[in-house]
Amino acid sequence: MPEPDLELDSRRAIYQRIADTPGIHFRALLEELDYAQGTLQYQLRWLADRGLIAVSDDGKYTRYYPEADFDEADQTxxxxxxxxxxxxxxxxxxxxxxxxxxxxxxxxxxxxxxxxxxxxxxxxxxxxxxxxxxxxxxxxxxxxxxxxxxxxxxxxxxxxxxxxxxxxxxxxx
Incomplete structure (x- = not known):
């Protein structure tokens, strides 16, 4: 049974894509997953607010990581x-x-x-x-x-x- 925070199929799919491709950026997620831009933005914000994903700005892209797996040095x-x-x-x-x-x-x-x-x-x-x-x-x-x-x-x-x-x-x- 999935974690309560990841019960929604869309949320679980987004989280799984981030886990499979740590450091993926928003446009790539948008291209790879079949969600509307607003839906993806909402779910990413939701996951970040609950501490499930970390958000990192590399100067050009905003990149996403599973929170528990990557410290700041790893993200860099x-x-x-x-x-x-x-x-x-x-x-x-x-x-x-x-x-x-x-x-x-x-x-x-x-x-x-x-x-x-x-x-x-x-x-x-x-x-x-x-x-x-x-x-x-x-x-x-x-x-x-x-x-x-x-x-x-x-x-x-x-x-x-x-x-x-x-x-x-x-x-x-």
Whole structure:
């Protein structure tokens, strides 16, 4: 029998989608579930008010997490992992880092400015550290174990085969 708070099919479906895809944002929920925007907003607010889900703002999206499973540090890591190029940058840094912006740009195939923007966001979130090395700045993951663990545990909710191949982490946890 479902928990009393999750008796409604719609509420249970929304909660389950959040549990299956921690860090999912509103638009993705709206696209994946067949509910009206107002219904989804109401149910998300209801779940948050009762402490069943946590709400996190990553600067671009409002993301949702099962409250009991993710502390603030985990949410910060997952917010970054939900962004494709931040995820790839973290993967390269974990696998072979530390790297400069130029080195990461070459590996990812994106402009220096794009990589720099993502690195700046990752540094602001304390997910990477930066250290001056001559004329360049070198980046390294602050808590590699946490990032690797969260990526590995929630790997199936990401659709990034490049990172999967690069890290090959599934077997290590």
């Amino acid at each position: 890591v997952m917010n970054a992992l939900r962004r494709e190029y931040s995820r790839r940058i973290l993967a390269h840094l974990l696998a072979d880092g530390p790297f400069s912006t130029k080195e990461l740009s070459d590996r990812i195939g994106k402009a220096n400015s794009t990589v720099s923007w993502h690195l700046s966001n990752l540094a602001d979130a304390d997910l990477v550290t930066k250290e001056r090395d001559g004329r360049s700045v070198v980046y390294e993951v602050t808590d590699p174990d946490r990032v690797a663990y969260l990526y590995t545990v929630h790997r199936q909710s990401f659709t990034d085969r490049v990172v999967d191949r690069l890290l090959g982490l599934w077997e290590s946890y």
